[in-house]
Amino acid sequence: MKIVLIGAGNVAGTLGRIFVQKGHQILQVMNRTKEKGEALARELGAGFTAEFSSITPDADLYIVALADRALPELMLKWQLHNRLVVHTAGTVPMAVLQGVSTRCGVLYPLQSLKGTLPASGSVPFLIQAAHADDLDQLEKLVLSIGNSCQSVSDQQRLRMHVSAVWVNNFPNLMFSIAYRLCQEHQLSFELLLPLIRETIMRLEPDNEPVKDPFNWQTGPAMREDHSTIRRHLELMSPHPDWKDLYEHLTEEIISYKSQVLETITQKAE
Structure with a gap:
């Protein structure tokens, strides 16, 4: 799967490393802080941009791994219709991404992610999607990296x-x-x-x-x-x-x- 990471913090870095190790491709890393974003992009063999307007439209999945407080304003900076866009937050409703794309969802890693890959090697996920086909795509992605997932609601x-x-x-x-x-x-x-x-x-x-x-x-x-x-x-x-x-x-x-x-x-x- 071709993936774009929005953010370059602990969650984006850990997920990016896991996906690359399991054969997926990180096309691009987008991060407003250039130094940190470029470093992660180099590590993952990906392109880099610091601007929402320069995000490639050619990926299969866009993972938004930003601070919770940044998500409600995301639709004012970026729209990407007919592409699957998910956030990784544990407490933010899925609908916060509806203004970015009608194909929105959640890929929440139920693990403590800080600095390096989890020592256990296990990252279960809670997944959501506005459309059944996209939910199936997220489930297949999680299974492809050898982890488990559960489809849930916002409240769950x-x-x-x-x-x-x-x-x-x-x-x-x-x-x-x-x-x-x-x-x-x-x-x-x-x-x-x-x-x-x-x-x-x-x-x-x-x-x-x-x-x-x-x-x-x-x-x-x-x-x-x-x-x-x-x-x-x-x-x-x-x-x-x-x-x-x-x-x-x-x-x-x-x-x-x-x-x-x-x-x-x-x-x-």
Whole structure:
């Protein structure tokens, strides 16, 4: 497939590298910042332009990987009728591109993309298109690079974006706090890596549907070990914000456990 990338940031760069590796052609990179755009274009063996008016009309797919706030104004700068134009945002409605092309869609990579290719090598996608034929084209593109996809609505994509924040952004903050706690007390953060991997590996389906992760919940909050919880809170006194966060999360685990037990009881009755 012949592809044009609009943007030269993390998302555009990562997707461009993946598509080129899998045999697709990046015809052109368009980016308002010349130095960054030219660098990505050279890497991908593509042409470069800094002007919307100079975007080639000869591609099969145009991927708009710009900041969310830039998308609503895009139709004032660029129209490309009868060509498939998609954006990569998790929270912006597909209709924002209708003024650019009637063949609009979404190709949202459900992965943390920063700097290099994902270590896992896996980039699932949520896809949308205004026309069934274009949706089929997007699905074939994703399958051609060895990844999975799901066709969704705007609301489903938004809800998945929220879920992604819970499983990626928030846990990474927890890892960062643990890293600093280890540093403060001359402890090796690397000793925690097997625990982190084990936590994630427990969620692997192993030929079965993924079950509720709460089935694996352990720790002092799950045991309602208030003595240990108090000692932990005392240790975090130098960091009031982290202490508050620990306390709120502990309360949520205890509350969630209570809800789960109540649901089980109701089903048994």
